[in-house]
Amino acid sequence: MTTNTIDVVSYCRVSSTGQGESGLGLEAQREYIARAAQQNGWNIVGEFVDVVSGKLAIEDRPEGAKALALCKQTKAKLVVAKLDRLSRSVHHIARLLDEAMDFKVATMPQADKFQLHLFAALAEQERTFIANRTKEALAALQKRADEGDVQSVEKIARRTAALELGRNDANRAKGNVAIQERAKLWLKSVRPHITECLHDNGSTLQQVADCLNGKGITTSRGGKWSSMQVKRVMENLALTFPSKQAAL
Secondary structure, rough: OOOOOOEEEEEEEEOOOHHHHHHOHHHHHHHHHHHHHHHOEEEEEEEEEEEEOOOOOOOOOOOOOHHHHHHHHOOOOEEEHHHHHHHOOHHHHHHHHHHOOOOEOOOOOOOHHHHHHHHHHHHHHHHHHHHHHHHHHHHHHHHHHOOHHHHHHHHHHHHHHHHHHOOOHHOOOOOOOOHHHHHHHHHHHHHHHHHHHHHHOOOOOOHHHHHHHHHHOOOOOOOOOOHHHHHHHHHHHOOOOOOOOOOO
């Protein structure tokens, strides 16, 4: 029989309305908390769920503020499934710890204040690394798109559409259709110009690029053509030189 039962307030957070409505991630959080409560003798006196970004401090979230208020009222400890559900900012975590705000993390129930601070710092550092790698990957993707790679253009457009429309399945499907149609229309529009350039002294990729630039035909992003851009678009259009293989 447990003799040191403590009262806790369960707090869960998901980042989007879609996640909140579908329960994606929410049930897993509840399960983590329920299991930890059973194993550690915690008595759950309330539950609060926010659908907000982790960038907001918990006291600035509608349900987070209520959870903190209940903790103060009942002398209970706040409990979250994982540390990033409380906050993605090491500054927010540190401030809560400095203000003697006791909280528990279901996935590491025995962690003390020093360990929680350390885990928060490591998590923030990892997010910084991921953000930097993402920026580098997007820059490389943009470079390929600027060189005329249609697949890269589609990927960028798909990412933009997802941000503008939201990430539910219906909107992703609409965005994909729009992107594919846009790419097809652009390829269709540029095909006759490349074909004409191929038959007008276009014996190298650079000559075709010069021909297109001379006609005022721009790339998919409105820029000047290079030999690499011509190569990639010709591959997408399955176009070849009339006679011998072109060279860069």
